[in-house]
Amino acid sequence: MERLCYLIMVTLLCLVLLTACNKPKTAPDAVKLQVDYDWTKANICSGFSPEIKVLGIPPTTKQLKVTLTDLNYLIYDHGGGTVKYEGSNIIPAGALEDYRGPCPPFDPHQYSIRVDAVDASGAIIGFGEKTKPCCQ
Numbered sequence: 312m313e314r315l316c317y318l319i320m321v322t323l324l325c326l327v328l329l330t331a332c333n334k335p336k337t338a339p340d341a342v343k344l345q346v347d348y349d350w351t352k353a354n355i356c357s358g359f360s361p362e363i364k365v366l367g368i369p370p371t372t373k374q375l376k377v378t379l380t381d382l383n384y385l386i387y388d389h390g391g392g393t394v395k396y397e398g399s400n401i402i403p404a405g406a407l408e409d410y411r412g413p414c415p416p417f418d419p420h421q422y423s424i425r426v427d428a429v430d431a432s433g434a435i436i437g438f439g440e441k442t443k444p445c446c447q
Contacts (some may be wrong), residue, residue, distance in 0.1 A: 337435040338361060342367055344439030346426050353404070355446055356414035358372040360392070360407035365400050365426050369436045372396045376435075377407055382442065383420040389413070396428070413445040 314446035322438030345366040354361045363377065374398050392407030413422050422445050 313393050324392060336433075337438065338430075341435055341439040342369055342428075344368060344426055344428060344437045346424060346439045346441040348424055348443070349439060350413070350443065350445050351404075351438075354412045357412045358435070359405050359412065360402075360410040362404040363402040363424060363426065365402065365428075365439070367437065367439070368396065368400060368428050369430075371430050374429045375402060376429055377384055377402065377410075378425045378427075379410060379413075380423045380425070381413065381415070381420050382423055389422075391424075393429075402426075415446050432434040 313382050332362045345364075347364045348361045350361060353359045360377075360379075365375065368375070373396055374393050376393045377391040379391050381387055381389060389411045390407075390409035394402055394411045413420065421442055423440050423442040425438065425440035430436045
């Protein structure tokens with residue numbers, strides 16, 4: 312049993328280190344993006360992401376990576392997703408595959424949507440976020 316616990320701890324440590332190594336680097340000249348969205352009933356307690364408006368996207372952007380965070384309950388992973396950037400400043404509603412919408416059990420929570428603009432090398436060349444309450 313002690314050996315099993317040791318193996319689990321070593322495995323978890325390796326996973327943490329691999330995750331840290333695979334994190335995209337932010338370019339030193341990364342620009343600030345303007346992000347906005349509104350919650351609709353379709354986004355609450357569902358996997359249907361809201362429409363997200365993003366301004367200031369650099370022209371060399373290849374992908375937009377989106378992350379939803381519940382600032383009142385940081386341990387819950389709401390996911391997000393990555394979409395191919397094709398020149399539009401709007402990420403359409405429902406476009407995020409790994410998104411798990413807000414569904415707080417009590418009182419409104421504050422949610423942050425972060426958007427990273429990623430270039431062909433995988434570097435973050437722009438980032439921005441917006442925080443709004445949800446689900447009263």
